[in-house]
Amino acid sequence: MDDVRRSRNAYSASADRYLALVGSTLSDQIETAADLELLARFVGIAKAAGGRVLDAGCGTGRVARLLADHGLEAVGVDVAEGMVEIARREHPDLRFAVGELAQLPFASTRFIATVYWYSIITTPPALLATVFAELVRTLGENGIALVAFQSGDGSGIERPNAFGTEVDLTLFRHNVQFVAASLEQSGLHLVDVIEREPEGAHEYTTQAFITARS
Numbered sequence: 001m002d003d004v005r006r007s008r009n010a011y012s013a014s015a016d017r018y019l020a021l022v023g024s025t026l027s028d029q030i031e032t033a034a035d036l037e038l039l040a041r042f043v044g045i046a047k048a049a050g051g052r053v054l055d056a057g058c059g060t061g062r063v064a065r066l067l068a069d070h071g072l073e074a075v076g077v078d079v080a081e082g083m084v085e086i087a088r089r090e091h092p093d094l095r096f097a098v099g100e101l102a103q104l105p106f107a108s109t110r111f112i113a114t115v116y117w118y119s120i121i122t123t124p125p126a127l128l129a130t131v132f133a134e135l136v137r138t139l140g141e142n143g144i145a146l147v148a149f150q151s152g153d154g155s156g157i158e159r160p161n162a163f164g165t166e167v168d169l170t171l172f173r174h175n176v177q178f179v180a181a182s183l184e185q186s187g188l189h190l191v192d193v194i195e196r197e198p199e200g201a202h203e204y205t206t207q208a209f210i211t212a213r214s
């Protein structure tokens with residue numbers, strides 16, 4: 001089974017558990033104040049630009065909810081049907097699609113802003129260039145992207161029976177410089193690269209946040 005199919009199966013099968021543990025909205029139980037500030041800045045830039053915003057790897061639709069609550073036209077996409085089903089149920093006023101980061105089911109230049117909130121965790125480093133090429137294809141001129149991820153040396157951690165499912169997953173702690181370079185190589189300009197120490201009880205590694213513009 002390839003990485004994408006494994007992600008789809010594991011996250012679909014564990015979607016109810018994700019909802020119970022993480023919820024369907026952002027919260028200060030999961031996000032730090034600094035994380036929420038970064039998202040608020042992203043929202044401000046997207047609002048000023050005007051246009052549709054993509055929550056890529058949306059899970060239960062937590063970030064899409066935040067974007068929509070600030071008046072943005074938010075769309076979510078996720079490879080796991082189980083996640084999309086929950087997102088649609090929890091946020092019936094928003095639009096969610098099933099699709100892959102490396103092959104987004106959207107027309108070119110459709111979005112003014114795209115956020116990947118911890119959704120590249122199962123994407124191998126070698127596939128990031130393909131994912132970011134799709135980001136660039138679907139992002140309009142003067143668009144903005146925010147990529148949040150668990151960071152480290154770029155290696156994968158094996159998770160047999162991930163999240164209580166029967167699927168074995170590899171979770172990547174991407175190297176910050178590597179992700180930043182991949183974004184630049186895809187044609188984006190870096191705005192800032194932030195890395196912070198783990199703070200929450202659910203965090204075991206450094207967390208990285210990269211903002212870039214088209």
Ligand SMILES: C[S@@+](CC[C@H](N)C(=O)[O-])C[C@H]1O[C@@H](n2cnc3c(N)ncnc32)[C@H](O)[C@@H]1O
Pocket residue numbers: 004007008011012022056057058059060061062063077078079080083099100101102116117118119120121122123
């Ligand atoms: C850790 S969860 C984060 C979900 C959501 N962004 C949040 O913050 O609650 C990772 C999500 O990325 C999705 N995902 C992983 N690989 C993907 C891929 N290749 N294409 C689309 N979605 C993917 C998973 O299905 C899962 O919903």
